[in-house]
Amino acid sequence: MSITADLIRGHTEMIILAQLLHGDSYGYQINKATQEKTGNQFALKEATLYTAFRRLEDMGCIYSYWGDEQSGARRRYYSITERGRKQYEKLLAEWRVARELIDKLVAEEVDNG
Amino acid sequence: MSITADLIRGHTEMIILAQLLHGDSYGYQINKATQEKTGNQFALKEATLYTAFRRLEDMGCIYSYWGDEQSGARRRYYSITERGRKQYEKLLAEWRVARELIDKLVAEEVDNG
DNA sequence: GTAATATACCTCACCTGTCAAGGTATATTA
């Protein structure tokens, strides 16, 4: 949606895992929370979101179950596993390294002549 | 090479443009400088580098010319254009927005109970 | 002499994550 969409690439899994640290949730809710947290500057695309869920489940980082809503659309809830927490820590550490590297590489050296 | 390679995706062009701000340079040199600036934590892959050069040249952000070295391997030098400077400014601004968004999305809220 | 290493360029085919476009179904409001 926004200009920054391209740059979020590769961070989808970390964003999802970070949300699930606070408790089980489902796709629609995770996306809403993402929008709210960024002041509507960013939203995950649905296709991106669901393919990321598949990947994370295949990796054993999350597991899913159907909610028992009595009314409204069904919801598939996701829960983070121990492996998922480890993966989150790893991705967060990598992000911090990458952020520093990029900042180093693109910063204009200021002449304090 | 390093774990962060995936996360640099999408930033290759900005990294190249940032190097060229300091003056004309050539592929091998740009990659060496990148490695040095990051303390050997990161190096662009050659294929990545050269495809990025093609894109940037097609976009009119850079132009190239052969050096006139009397000995050693030939070098293709790249020079940043006015459009390239504008593009660099744009990419840098986008990176700053993306960095903030990601930090917002993955930061664990600390309980200061 | 020649093998190895460093410099320096380039291309191709493949992989992976993203996403536009399409689909299904339920509940509420107009």
Add this chain to the structure above:
DNA sequence: TAATATACCTTGACAGGTGAGGTATATTAC
């Protein structure tokens, strides 16, 4: 009964990254 919001899902195409391969020059080591 039409529109909107909630909620899920799949498919095919696309773009950037990259492993693997290639070319050529100059220097150093054996």
